[in-house]
Amino acid sequence: MKVVAFERNLQGTGASRRLRNAGKTPAIVYGVGAEPQLIELDHNALWHALKKEVFHSSILELEVGGKSQQVLLRDVQYHPFRQLVLHVDFQRVDPNKPIHTKVPLHFMNQESNPAVKLSSAIISHVVNEIEVACLPGSLPEFLEVDLAKIEAGQSLHAKDIALPAGVSLIAHVEAENPVIASATVPAGAVAAGEDEAAAE
Missing domain, CATH: 2.40.240.10 (Ribosomal Protein L25; Chain P)
Structure with a gap:
């Protein structure tokens, strides 16, 4: 640009x-x-x-x-x-020296996730960007996070992000491995499911 x-x-x-x-x-x-x-x-x-x-x-x-x-x-x-x-x-930026910068996360396949469709789970995006290290020429515009298979009660962490070649998480993010998205089932949905099971 x-x-x-x-x-x-x-x-x-x-x-x-x-x-x-x-x-x-x-x-x-x-x-x-x-x-x-x-x-x-x-x-x-x-x-x-x-x-x-x-x-x-x-x-x-x-x-x-x-x-x-x-x-x-x-x-x-x-x-x-x-x-x-x-x-x-x-x-x-020096094209030959690595840079540290934040890259946006794009969350994909949330609507088709089985936990959302079948268990009324809600997927929360905990962070919307992540800090990476790479050479300037390798800097991605964004990183995709695939939410297709996250199950109710599960979380996705920074290390679960598929990184392009030449791109790595910066050291403290790698060490902390923070949660980037989580799938939870609201209490009301759990109660409704239990009522249906009892009725059957």
């Missing part, structure tokens, strides 16, 4: 306020042994881009002054109540 930005020379609260009044958003690019670079982006284009999942989880091609560099979105500051982006941080 390509992002076009422009260099900015002025910094400080007053300069940032003037930028925002002109429909621009101040931002910074840092990392990979180079000096931090102050930039500005068109606010409306940025606002729409931020609504796309891919903008948060992919390597972006950031073009500044005709020169392109690969970056990751690292931080976004929003106004507390207005639809306004106050500031954005981008981090440069």
